[in-house]
Amino acid sequence: MAKLTRPEDRVTKAHIRIMTSPEFCMFSGVLSIGDITFTKDIPTACTNGRDVIYNPDFIDTMNDKELTFLILHEAIHKAFQHMHLWQRLFKEDARLANISADYVVNSSILEADPYNKRCEMPKDALYDPKYNGMTTKQIFELLKKNPPPSPMRSQGSSGKSPQSGESESSQETLDSHDWEGAKKMSAEEKKRTQKQIDQALRQGEVIRGKMSGNVNRGVKELLEPQVNWREQLREFVTAVSKSKDETSFRRPHRRFISQDIYMPSMIGNCINKIVIAGDLSGSISSQTERKFLTEAIQVCKDVNPNTLDLIWWDYDVQGHEVYMEGEYDTILERTKPKGGGGTRVGCVNEFIKDKRLEPDVVIILTDGYVEDDWGGTWGYPTLWAITEKRMTSPHGKSIYIDE
Numbered sequence: 001m002a003k004l005t006r007p008e009d010r011v012t013k014a015h016i017r018i019m020t021s022p023e024f025c026m027f028s029g030v031l032s033i034g035d036i037t038f039t040k041d042i043p044t045a046c047t048n049g050r051d052v053i054y055n056p057d058f059i060d061t062m063n064d065k066e067l068t069f070l071i072l073h074e075a076i077h078k079a080f081q082h083m084h085l086w087q088r089l090f091k092e093d094a095r096l097a098n099i100s101a102d103y104v105v106n107s108s109i110l111e112a113d114p115y116n117k118r119c120e121m122p123k124d125a126l127y128d129p130k131y132n133g134m135t136t137k138q139i140f141e142l143l144k145k146n147p148p149p150s151p152m153r154s155q156g157s158s159g160k161s162p163q164s165g166e167s168e169s170s171q172e173t174l175d176s177h178d179w180e181g182a183k184k185m186s187a188e189e190k191k192r193t194q195k196q197i198d199q200a201l202r203q204g205e206v207i208r209g210k211m212s213g214n215v216n217r218g219v220k221e222l223l224e225p226q227v228n229w230r231e232q233l234r235e236f237v238t239a240v241s242k243s244k245d246e247t248s249f250r251r252p253h254r255r256f257i258s259q260d261i262y263m264p265s266m267i268g269n270c271i272n273k274i275v276i277a278g279d280l281s282g283s284i285s286s287q288t289e290r291k292f293l294t295e296a297i298q299v300c301k302d303v304n305p306n307t308l309d310l311i312w313w314d315y316d317v318q319g320h321e322v323y324m325e326g327e328y329d330t331i332l333e334r335t336k337p338k339g340g341g342g343t344r345v346g347c348v349n350e351f352i353k354d355k356r357l358e359p360d361v362v363i364i365l366t367d368g369y370v371e372d373d374w375g376g377t378w379g380y381p382t383l384w385a386i387t388e389k390r391m392t393s394p395h396g397k398s399i400y401i402d403e
Contacts, residue, residue, distance in 0.1 A: 007038055007056040014068045018075075022213030023112045024119075027075045029200025033193065034078070044174065047074045048181035049083030050193045065120035069109060072119060073174055076105045079197060080218060082136060083182035084190055088285045089140050090179040096147065100139040102173040103131045108218050125174040133217070137388065141369060232399045233363070236383045237299050240271060240361050271303055275359040277311040277348045279366035280318065280339025288387060292365050292401065293332065299363075300328045309357055314341035317351045346375035353379075365401075367391070 019028040034050035046053045052074045059067060077083065082101045089097040106127045113119055121127060131139050151172050185193070201219055208215075276296050278289055300308050304325060312319035318338035323331055345366060352359065362382045368391025374384075375395075382396030392398045 007054065007059045010059060010064070010067055011036065011054065011071065014064065014071045017064075017068055017118065018072060021118045022208070022211040023117070024072055025211055025213055026201065026204035026208040026216055026219055027072065027079060028207060029203050030075045030079050030197060031071070033196050033200060042176055044176065045070055045074055046176040046178050047077050047083065048178035048185070049078055049081055050185070050189075051181075052078075062122065063120070065116065065118070066122045069119040069121050069125070070174065072109050073102075073105050073125075076108055076218070077101065077175075077177070079201060080104065080136075081194060081197065083177060083179055084185075084194075086136050086140075087179060087183060089137065090177075093140075093144070094179070095150070096140055096143045097136075097179075098173045098177050099126060099148065100136045100143060101177065102126045102175075103128060103139050104134070104136050104218075106174070107132050108216065112214060112216060122174060124172075126172070135388065137367070233295060233383065233385065234299050234302060236381075236397060237271075237274065237303050237361050237363075240381050271305045271360040273307045273309065273357065273359045273361075274300060274303075274305045275309045275311060275348075275352060275357060275362045277313055277345075277362065277364045278337065279314070279343065279345070279364070280312050280337055281314040281341060281343035281369075284365065284367060284387065288401070289337065289365070290332070292385060293335070296363060296365075297328050297331050305360070309359065310335060311348055311351065312337045312339055313345070313348050313351075314339040315344045316341075316347045320351070320355075343370055344375075345370040346373075349375040349378060362396075368393075 015031050018024045018031065034047075034052060037051070037053050038056045039053060040055055040057055042053055042055050044055055044058045054070075059070075062070065082104075086097055086101065089100070103126055106121060106125050107129075109119065110121065110127060111132065131142075134142075205219070276293070278284070278293065280289070300323075306325055308323040308328065308331075310319075310321040310323065310331065311317055318341075319336060321335060323334075343366075345364065348362075348364065351357075352362070359380050362378065362380055363385065364382065365385045366387070368384075368386040368388045374393045378395045382393075384393040384396060384398040385401050386393070386398055387401050
């Protein structure tokens with residue numbers, strides 16, 4: 001039988017190896033999503049989170065197992081939706097975002113096939129066992145504190161620059177990452193791609209079960225039901241309210257006072273003060289901040305507190321805004337978030353005590369990268385809304401926010 005030499009044929013054969021392997025069959029459907037093209041305009045390979053491009057000259061330098069690794073590498077970038085999920089990391093530092101994403105992908109492959117039974121990691125690919133089990137964001141934060149030196153390397157076999165949005169030094173990763181191409185996708189394209197990938201992974205899990213393959217930790221987390229953090233937020237605040245079924249004329253219902261009608265208020269539906277403290281240390285995206293604030297405002301409307309103290313913080317409290325009952329509809333237009341420095345959630349705890357705010361509930365939005373003691377002891381019901389899955393505060397209740 002003649003040996004396959006055309007890059008297209010070799011890629012097809014590698015796809016079949018992946019689909020028939022217990023270690024990686026769960027990615028079978030992901031391989032079929034998007035277009036595959038071949039060009040010498042990129043150094044090695046590239047994906048925008050949907051489509052994949054390969055340099056045929058680079059493929060010619062690889063043996064079959066290395067090529068299988070490369071194809072899995074692109075498929076897992078797609079499966080984990082790195083190009084869409086971590087756009088803000090790319091904006092902050094493209095090189096570190098590229099490196100972090102590659103550490104996650106390569107670790108996932110080696111975890112499934114540690115003895116090179118199905119594939120073999122190319123010699124220039126990034127891997128460090130200390131990053132095993134970490135997310136792209138967690139690795140990125142560690143690399144920010146201790147950035148790796150920029151290598152002096154050529155731009156690849158084609159002699160041409162990397163894909164748009166990549167710096168020359170970013171090619172220290174196995175492939176290029178088309179962050180700009182991902183950004184240009186319409187909202188509908190992104191939504192459709194995400195749905196296709198989710199369906200493909202769920203079908204892949206059925207295949208893996210039949211083949212008795214090992215569970216891929218990253219895929220398992222992707223397919224786990226997400227916590228309805230909005231509902232948990234409401235439930236937590238509502239649970240703090242006391243005597244929910246009692247009425248009282250001590251606090252007449254304010255909605256009717258303007259009509260000279262005095263109706264009793266539901267004591268349990270009204271609490272005195274809520275503090276919402278938003279982490280603006282630079283690691284929280286403006287989109288996440290706004291989404292969360294929108295939901296928190298709705299909670300204020302639901303439970304109708306006398307006062308909302310909105311605090312913006314990084315290493316210190318940078319802003320303190322007070323809103324009264326009836327003003328919650330104006331918060332998004334009026335608020336002036338301030339921050340951008342380091343992270344120290346203890347400053348919120350100190351501020352609440354120093355100002356004697358005496359809140360009924362404290363809600364903190366953060367990614368969880370705070371002090372080891374999470375700001376010390378909190379003397380009031382505290383809900384931590386955290387954007388990193390593996391972070392949990394030892395104080396109060398923690399819920400995960402899907403960004």
